[in-house]
Amino acid sequence: MFKTEPIMINFGPQHPSTHGVFRMRITFDGERILDLEPVFGYLHRGIEKLGESKTYAQIVPYTDRLDYLASMTNNHAYVLAVEKLAGVKVPERAEYLRVIMAELMRIASHLMTVGFLLNEMGAFMTPLLYMWREREKILDLFEMVCGQRLTYNYMRVGGVSQDIPDEFMPALRRFIDEMPGFIDEYEQLLAENEILLARTKGVGILPPEKAINCSISGPVLRASGVKWDIRRADPYSIYHRFDFEIPTCQNGDAYDRYRMRILEMRQSVRIIEQAMAETPDGEIRTKVPAMLRPPKGEAYGHIEGPKGELGFYLVSDGSPNPYRFHIRAPALINLTMFRDLCIGNLLADALIILGSIDICMGEVDR
């Protein structure tokens, strides 16, 4: 018909639906996306360089600020990597506390993912405020344990920093009893909502072999039908003692990625329930020197974070601070195929795909 010219618009660092300071240079032809160029670095604080001049204990607060929506699991991943490097044994009670905190954090992070995804779909603030109500309960639990709402600095090499107060278990019991009811409430409100179905069904379909080739991890990978979860594939800590399944969906579109978060929340509640019942008493931390000097060598510890496989690669030269401190950021690598998914779609779909992948700029830019 009529010849149209492409135009380039910056979906820049300051944008309500880019989950932080992520920027995209999108070339449009009307509403259709012709090309998309992601630009990173607007929150690059150089944590890997700073880590090289800090001791192993001083790096724990830095890991809180990596994926600031899931600080507890960042601590868990880093601490596991250092224990693998230094060969430190962790007492039973600390292992159970860590699993409870990590799974609570997974629920809170998935709540945020679904909340903001629906925020971008036009249900402005309503589902987000519902899900924030649950997140506040989880933040209260964390505040009871380590006094902070967002950057917990709770785990130490060799255990956890503080024991749980007496009123923690009853409060956790109450939360665990209510949570499935709330998840049903979300399912009831959202699962068959035709706007959600119309906006996400068949949008941004990611085939399984392409997902593996793009080294995608986490709920995005499982939404494409690949059954790969580090908690089952390479069990760390005490996850082999709990029975929970790894949910997967089939056609890998934005709707499946949304459903994955809901299903995983249910599994996390099951894990917490079992972990609560078996938490033994006893030591919460083994004695580890403050200036820990792990033997010369390297270690790669990884866990299944809410966003995907979060790994820490530590190289030690025997001195108290790591020679090299690398973070395998799942959110950054999950964005590898974001460009291919968006080309040819409409602009509104691109934001839904970005929301369903769920990135957190602290981890992407480090």
Add this chain to the structure above:
Amino acid sequence: MLGNFGYIGIFLILSLGFAILLILLPPLLRLVGIVPKKPNPVKTSTYECGMEPVGTSWIQFKVQYYFFALLFVAFDIQVVFIYPWAATINQLKLFGLVEMIAFFLILIIGFVYAWRKGVLVWK
């Protein structure tokens, strides 16, 4: 006794006065010094998420945007006619209802035609 047109006159004056007041308020306040005046070249540049816009937006874009606007105008006018009808519905008994249904039908035909032609689906 003002008569009907008197009221319409007052209504007209009030609405025009209110519109003009709103237009003149910022410069007026600037004169008095309440609204600070600090001109800044960057302030008037176009906002694009904190970045410098590239290229011009004066380009040939798809004609489909025009159809959305067209349909919007059609249904906007329809709403304008519904207000007075709704206000005086009890005077125009059954006749008003039938009249409005006919008005709706005409517009719905236009909408169904646009829908069939797939004008709103973004190709």
Add this chain to the structure above:
Amino acid sequence: MTTPLPGEDVAKRIGEHLPDAVTDFDETAVFIRDQDVLDVARFLKEAPGLEFDYVTSITAVDYREHFEVVYHLTSIKNNHSIVLKTRCHQRDNPRVPSVVSLWQGADFQEREVYDLMGIAFDGHPNLKRMFLWQGFPGYPLRKDHQSGV
């Protein structure tokens, strides 16, 4: 349990296919020459028993006299993993062949290594600075870069 393959067996298998590619190995890692990275990677990806179809992480370490690029490869099919390392000795312009043609997941990770460590990857479709801005002096993650400049 993701079994880390012993370096020795993998080195032997690579040795049969590409005789002089392997320079060294230890219990978890295999050291290969930097110019054979792409061939070894293709072999590891397509060899029947290995099938490393997932590159977990690519990173680089600056050992002052040489750079070391570390590839953590995983096979989702057979659930085993291996660590591949190459050393490049020239300090001013280290070059390593890029593996993006095999795994698209390596795209951003190689760009990050180029941006922060300065190791160029030949054959990378879009090798540019990723986190820092053009005009940033030097490569921050190198040991001789004084930070806070």
Add this chain to the structure above:
Amino acid sequence: MERPYDSNELDAAEGAEIEALRQACKEPYPDPVQWLDEDIERSVLVSSVDYIIDWGRRFSLWPVNCGLACCAFEMIGLAASRFDISRFGMELFRASPRQADLMLVAGTLTWKMAPALKRIYDQMPEPKWVVAMGSCAISGGPFRDSYSVVNGVNLILPVDVYIPGCPPRPEALMHGLILLHRKIGKETFLKKR
């Protein structure tokens, strides 16, 4: 895919802009308490007209959402239902700077983001205020000696209220905003002219 722009050229231009801003911003902006003339600073006579205008502005501050990092989630937590800031008339986080009059810098400002933040600040209509939330915005915080972090937003923008904390609790943020309200309450116009 033909692009109507050349990305290398754009990167180079943006890089040059960042480098220029980095060399230019060496010492911090003076905090804008100087708009009160020194002699009347102590006994600020606020006339009734000023009082009404300040009251109007104080309780309808709309922040532009430039949440950069972790503090952004405490800021959203403040806007959520538990620590509700719509009690202060601030619940609308405007995405575009045109409709905002408070810039709540929440998180770590890096040099790559600095020109964008400065442009958003310049594009905000007068009267506008800046609140530096979190120790990253105040002084670079835990990332002070990093190669890519601005050591304090006041190198780039004049800051009215500093809220310490990493991240500051919603109550601390609310206290900071109340301080800002008190500061706005002291502004006078007629006497200055």
